[in-house]
Amino acid sequence: MTIKSIPICISLLIMMTFAACPVSGVESGPRIIEDTQVLMGTTVRIQAPVASDKDAAVAREAINKAFKEIARIENVFSVFKPDSEVSRINKVKPGEPVPVSAEAFGLIERSVECSKKTEGAFDVTVKPLVDLWREAGKSKKLPPAEAIAAAVNKVGSRYLLLDKAKSTITFQKDGMGLDFGGIAKGYATDRVVAVLKESGISNALISSGGNTYCLGMKGEKEMWKVGIQHPRDKNKVFAVLRLKDKAIDTSGDYEKYFILHGRRYSHIIDPRTGYPIGDNVVSATVVADSAANADMFATALCVLGADGSRMADSLGLDALLIIKDGEKLKTEMAGGFKEQYGKAKKK
Ligand code: AMP
Ligand code: MG
DSSP states (O other), X not given: OOOOOOOXXXXXXXXXXXXXXXXXXXXXXXXXXEEEEEETTEEEEEEEEESSHHHHHHHHHHHHHHHHHHHHHHHHHOSSSTTSHHHXXXXXXXXXXXXXXXXXXXXXXXHHHHHHHTTTSSOTTOHHHHHHHHHHHHHTOOOOHHHHHHHHTTOXXXXXXXXXXXXXXXXXXXXXXXXXXXXXXXXXXXXXHHHHHHTTOOOEEEEETTEEEEESOSSSSOOEEEEEEOTTOTTSEEEEEEESSEEEEEEEXXXXXXXXXTEEEESOBOTTTSSBOOSSEEEEEEEESOHHHHHHHHHHHHHHGGGHHHHHHHHTOEEEEEEEETTEEEEEEETTHHHHHGGGGOO
16 A cells, blocks of 8 residues: 655646535535544545434444545555564465455455456566655666566566465565555445445445545435546646545656656656656546445556557556657546546536
C-alpha cells in the first residue's frame, strides 16, 4: 500500500464533487451522516444519507464498523507495516511455501488473473521495482540500468506458485515480493460496501484517494455524482458521472511522482521494462461493479499507454483514458463508457 503524498501538482483526480454535505445536512438534499479518516495512506470518506434520527444512529454505527474493517485490511496488506501478513510473506525465502490467509490468497489470485488479462501490465510482484524507484525518489538519483534489469528479473506472477488446496504461495526467485498498492484500496472499498450492507445501509458513498464506490442512491430520485476533475485545471470539472451501485477508479501520472532532471517519474511502474510509466497516458478511469477490479485495471491501463483503450475494449472495461496529444490532451472512451457516460463529458 502506498503512502500517498499530497500531490504538488494535482492534474486529475476523482473527487466527490457535489456531496460535500455537513455531518447533519441542513441545506437542500438529504441529511448525510459522514466520517473521514486517514487510512492506507489516504483520506477515506464515508457518507450515508439518512431519513431519521434512528437511521442516523444505524449509519454512524455502520460507518464505525466500516473504518475498523479498513484498518483490519491495512494490517493484512500494507507493506509499510512490519507486522502485516504481507510483510511476513515477503520475508520468506524462495522455494519455501508460505501459508497465507484465505483473504490474501484470494487477492493474490485476482491479481495474477489481472496480470494475465493485461499481458503483465499489472503485476502484484512488482515490489522490487517499486522499492528501487521509491529509493530513487528519496535519494534523487536514478537507479543504474543494471539494478533495474536485476529488479525486472525478480518481477513476474509467473514466478509465483499458488497452491489453493494448501493455501500456500511460493516465490520461485530470490528477492521477490508482493505489493498490493494497486488493488488494496479498491478491495477495502468493496469490503466497506459489504460491511455497510450487512449493517442495513443500502445508500452510501465511499471515497479513498482515486477510488470511489456509489452504493445505491443519494436521494430518493438523486443519484450519486462523481466528478472527474480536469487534468490540467484543478478548478474545472472534466466530467460528471451519475452512478448507482458502481465503483469508479482513476489512476494517473498526477497522483504520486518525483521529478528529476526535468522528468516526471510516476509511482506506477511498467513491470515489463522496469521503468515508471511514460507521460503519454495522463490518467485512466475505470467504472466497474467491483472497486478492486476498477483499481487494478485503472493501474494496468496507465501502464499500457497507447495500447490501453484497445485492451480495455477487448476486456469489456468501461474506461476513459486521457492521453497526451502533443501539447493537447485527447480522450479515448473504451468499452461501454461512451454509451453509458459519454454524455457526461460536457457537464
Ligand atoms: P494506483 O495508485 O492504484 O494506480 O496504484 C499504484 C501503486 O500500485 C503503486 O504505488 C505501487 O504500490 C503499485 N504498483 C505500481 N506499479 C504497478 C503495476 N504495474 N502493477 C501493480 N501494482 C503496481
Ligand atoms: Mg489502482
